[in-house]
Amino acid sequence: MKQRLFIFLILGIIILSADLMFNDESEDKITIFESEINSLIGTWVDQVGREPTIQEIDGIIKQLLDEEILYREALKLGLDKNDIIIKRRLAQKIGFLRQEADSSLPSEDEVKDFYNQNIDKYFVGKRITFSHIYFSENGSNKSDADDALSLIRSGSNATDFGEPFLLGKNFSAKSIPEIERSFGNEFSEEIQNISPQTWSGPLNSEYGSHIVFVNSISESYTPDLEEIKNAVIGDVILEKQNNAVNEYLKELRSKYQIEILADLNATSD
Amino acid sequence: MGLAIRTFLIAVLFALLIFILGANDIFSIKDDFSDFALEDSQKDVVVPSNNNRDAFFGDLHVHTRYSFDAFIFGTTASPDDAYRYAKGGAIKHPLGFDMQLDDPLDFYAVTDHAAWLGMIRAYADPDSKPGQLDFASDLHGLNNPENLNTNTFARRAGLFANLITGELIEPSKNPLKILGAYLQEDTIYGTMAYDRNTHQSAWRDVAEAAERHNQPGEFTTFIAYEFTSSGPGQSNLHRNVIFKGSKAPIQPFSIIDSRNPEELWDWMDNLRDLGVESLAIPHNSNGSNGQMFKLVDWAGNPMDDDYASQRMRNEPLVEITQVKGTSDTHPLLSPEDKWADFGIMNNRVASPFYSHPKGSYVRDAYLRGLSLEAEYKINPYKFGLVGASDTHTGAISDKESDFHSKVGILDGTPELRGAAPISQDLRDRLEEAGGSILVNGILDIDGKDYIDTGYTEWGASGLAAVWAENNTRESIYEAFRRKETFATTGSRIKVRFFGGYNLKNILQEKDPIKYAYAQAATMGSDIIQNNDTAPEFMVWALRDLKRAPLDRVQIIKGWTELSGKPHEKIYDVACSDGRKANPNTGLCKESRAKVNLNNCKISKNVGANELKTVWQDPDFNPDLKAFYYVRVLENPTCRWSTWDALKSGEKPREDLPSTIQERAWSSPIWYIPDNEGITTGNILPDDI
Known part of the structure; x- marks a missing residue:
């Protein structure tokens, strides 16, 4: 503790003397804050592995001052202008800052607005709940499915017919792409036209024919915000991060008049 | 003299105190865990069950920008992007083209490398604290838009080769940091390049992204990571650790804590006692040079029942196929099997050395397990099977006709994968860079020159599948535990x-x-x-x-x-x-x-x-x-x-x-x- 105080005392003297040395004109005043020095000392400790001596702290500060002086002189001479590295560095920095600025959790209103503006994104397609009786290509005759259908319609028990199917008999709330994945395109198209609550068919799948009982078709809908809030929050965060720089640029572009002085046909040779 | 003795006595007493109280119990951050569940997560959702169980397909092995290597390969996709991809969305490959699945997956887990999680991305940002370290300047701006192209191939290959063995693992020279690392039993804290904030906040993002995308009944995610260890001679011992629920450690156990998988299991056992359930899935046993399914333990002693029980308790599943080859069996192990030559990767992982087949393939491991039982031991190799991609772009690539492989800019084009001849341009750039460990040279095949990277042995593989009552974390995780799982090379x-x-x-x-x-x-x-x-x-x-x-x-x-x-x-x-x-x-x-x-x-x-x-x-x-x-x-x-x-x-x-x-x-x-x-x-x- 005592040592720290002593270091700061010395620092104070150095800063004061530096201050006196450069303080003849106010625009040439260089102020160095304790936090800056502490941060540099911290980096020094991380790299070297011990506390710097007073002489070394002196060196660190001198280097900081020299860098600051050269930097200001370079600015005075306009060396920052038209330097592609500096340009890129600054552009990058403001980009990062904009991204960082928007990494916080979105507000209720933001979430609501995003949901309303992107409502199509949350659209939930049609879902069908159905049962089927399966007649394989090899295991049955062509007419078996038709025969079974008429018998079931006239009162026979549906479970007396057909063959087992690997994915089972009953399918609950399946989307059209899911049905297509399991039965093929033709089946997934045709099942949408079947009227519910009656045995129908037969429909052809990639595996054979099926007589089908559609229990219900839930029409497509858009869920309320409350149902899918976490998903929306995630989307807002991503959108904000992706768009932070673009939005900012858009805002700025309008402030600038742009003139491109180049003959592109000539340079592309 | 009196002062010296007094100082010595105080030091001894202090050491004794730490010993008696158990330094690790007091200070260890390894056992600290957190509940990452979102506040308003839908806990009360009732999802219908099918007693005959449905097949669900997914991937439990996916890397994003937080993995040290993925970032070097040019990946900027976040865990959120990865989950969005698995649900059917389009995300960008590092080379700028869109990647999208024909059909969404049912479950997905982002498994970034625990070691240096998030750190490389921080070094690449000159404004971050880690970005100001000396060696970090090599990484500055690596994945800025102007660098996301094949011109940076050589730079990336060089970084991948040198960085990991160099400054990253240098211990800190600050004795206080070393003492802190010892007391907290947190080895990475004692390295020069480590920044705990960066690391833990990357891990938090991995965990929270999983929570954000988990939708019971529709899409399942797991909080997960990869323990990337290797045995002697770069023999691959990698495992993915999958957490059952929203509870997970605040910092994942990594190779820097220990290379020994038995210590990983100790840690998992310990967390399980605290109510944090997990399992580990070994992968690329094909590149383990016989180390993955050994007949002795880590120390080289014969396996005892404790070893076998602990292994089976923590590792009920193994990856049989992924981009870096298939580990079913090898023609030398199964000369009678006409299909044994599928997906053979000859070398160890990221290494030019041959991987010996014995002890490296799952069929051999099953047989070894039975042989151990014949010696009246518990079978340590009674695991189930899953497939995976091990993608490093956030997006799996399991379709032959649309393959983008897994290491981003390093194998993002047919030319870089060695399937199309090398252009003069790429050849010049490689020569300029003076070669690299990732490129063995140029191959002359039928009068045409191809880059020789070993990627030609890789495959568009694979998927994990389970039979489960419904698409929820509980149901799918229990299927993992029952080993009611199967693996595919990408076809569903x-x-x-x-x-x-x-x-x-x-x-x-x-x-x-x-x-x-x-x-x-x-x-x-x-x-x-x-x-x-x-x-x-x-x-x-x-x-x-x-x-x-x-x-x-x-x-x-x-x-x-x-x-x-x-x-x-x-x-x-x-x-x-x-x-x-x-x-x-x-x-x-x-x-x-x-x-x-x-x-x-x-x-x-x-x-x-x-x-x-x-x-x-x-x-x-x-x-x-x-x-x-x-x-x-x-x-x-x-x-x-x-x-x-x-x-x-x-x-x-x-x-x-x-x-x-x-x-x-x-x-x-x-x-x-x-x-x-x-x-x-x-x-x-x-x-x-």
């Missing part, structure tokens, strides 16, 4: 597999699956001896309607004599187009299915949409331990390298296989003779 082939007695007429049952769940053993479990009756197996496979039809379904049997001597045999149990197995060989004739190598079109009307049968082992000996697992083979289709060549207007390389047979493997069913009183290795934690 569905395979049922049950074993038991009285199954002869099961396919005539009204509901064979319900009957099987009531009467038989599921994949991943045991059949116990029933007098001298040979067990029966019901196999039922359904093709992926968007890929090729099925060629055949096989049962692979492995058994040991009473002496422990291992044997294996392949049986074709169902073949397409009316082919029957020859009773002498056990195999069907080759299929008539052909591939047109000029356009990759496949024969029409050859092959099966489904294959099913009940099979009884014709060579059964009731006294011998055995395992049985299913391998389903699709008709041949073009390999990705053929597609790549055709799309580049080139001839496919003649030294590479032009076609492959996509496939699926079930977890095994083990047969247990009742002549022994020993436990069988089905070890479950007490309360999961």
Whole structure:
């Protein structure tokens, strides 16, 4: 503790003397804050592995001052202008800052607005709940499915017919792409036209024919915000991060008049 | 003098105090965990269950920008992007093109490398604190838009080679930091380059992204990471750690804490006692040079029952296939297996050295497990099977005709993958960079030059699949624990597999699956001896309607004599187009299915949409331990390298296989003779 105080005392003297040395004109005043020095000392400790001596702290500060002086002189001479590295560095920095600025959790209103503006994104397609009786290509005759259908319609028990199917008999709330994945395109198209609550068919799948009982078709809908809030929050965060720089640029572009002085046909040779 | 003695005494007392209180109990951050659940997560959602269980497909092995290597490969995709991709969205490859799945997946877990999680991305940002370290300047701006192109190939290859062995693992020279690392039992804290804030906030993002995207009934995610360790000579010992719920540690246990997987299991056991359940899935045993499935423990001592129980408690599953090769078996291990040459990666992971097959493949591991049982030991290798991608772009690549491989800018084009000839431009840039460990040189094949990176051995693989009641974390995780899992090379082939007695007429049952769940053993479990009756197996496979039809379904049997001597045999149990197995060989004739190598079109009307049968082992000996697992083979289709060549207007390389047979493997069913009183290795934690 005592040592720290002593270091700061010395620092104070150095800063004061530096201050006196450069303080003849106010625009040439260089102020160095304790936090800056502490941060540099911290980096020094991380790299070297011990506390710097007073002489070394002196060196660190001198280097900081020299860098600051050269930097200001370079600015005075306009060396920052038209330097592609500096340009890129600054552009990058403001980009990062904009991204960082928007990494916080979105507000209720933001979430609501995003949901309303992107409502199509949350659209939930049609879902069908159905049962089927399966007649394989090899295991049955062509007419078996038709025969079974008429018998079931006239009162026979549906479970007396057909063959087992690997994915089972009953399918609950399946989307059209899911049905297509399991039965093929033709089946997934045709099942949408079947009227519910009656045995129908037969429909052809990639595996054979099926007589089908559609229990219900839930029409497509858009869920309320409350149902899918976490998903929306995630989307807002991503959108904000992706768009932070673009939005900012858009805002700025309008402030600038742009003139491109180049003959592109000539340079592309 | 008096002062010195007093200082010494105080120091001793202090050390004693730490010893008595247990420094690690007081300071360790390893056991600290957090509940990452979102505040308003839908805990009360009731998801319907199917007692006959549905097949769900997913991937438990995905890297994003937080993995040290993925970032060097140019990946900027976040865990959120990865989950969005799995749900069917489009995300960008580092080279700028869109990647999108034909059909969404059911579950997904981002598994970034725990070691240096998030750090490389921070070094690349000159404004961050880690970015100000000396060596970080090499990384500044690495993934800025102007650098995301193949011009940076050599820079990236160089970084990948040098960084990991260099400054990253240098210990800090600050004694206080070293002491802190010791007291907290947190080795990374003691390195010069480590920044705890960066690391923990990257991990928090991984965990919270999983929570954000988990939708019970629709899409399941897991909080997860990769423990990336290796044994002697870069022998691969990597594992993915999957957490069951929202509770997970605040910092993942990594190679920097220990290279020894047994210490990973200690840590998992310890967290489990605190209510944080997890399991680990080893992968790329093919690149382990025999270290993954050894017959001794880490220290080289014979395995004891504690070792085997602990391993089975923590590692119920193994990855059998992924981009970096398939680990079913090797032609040298299974000379009789005509399909053993599939997906062979010859070298160790990220290394130019040969990986010896013994102890590196799962079939061999199953046999070793039985041999260990013959010595009256618990079987440490009674695991189930999953497939995975191990993608490093956030997006899996399991389709031959649209392969983007896994290491981003390093293998993002046919030329870089070695499937199309090398351009003069790339050749110049490689020469300028003075070579790299990732490029072995240039190969002359039929008068054309190709880059030689080893990527030509990689494959467009694979997927993990489970049979579960519904698409929720609980149900899918329990399927992992039951080992009711199967693996595919990317096709969504569905395979049922049950074993038991009285199954002869099961396919005539009204509901064979319900009957099987009531009467038989599921994949991943045991059949116990029933007098001298040979067990029966019901196999039922359904093709992926968007890929090729099925060629055949096989049962692979492995058994040991009473002496422990291992044997294996392949049986074709169902073949397409009316082919029957020859009773002498056990195999069907080759299929008539052909591939047109000029356009990759496949024969029409050859092959099966489904294959099913009940099979009884014709060579059964009731006294011998055995395992049985299913391998389903699709008709041949073009390999990705053929597609790549055709799309580049080139001839496919003649030294590479032009076609492959996509496939699926079930977890095994083990047969247990009742002549022994020993436990069988089905070890479950007490309360999961």
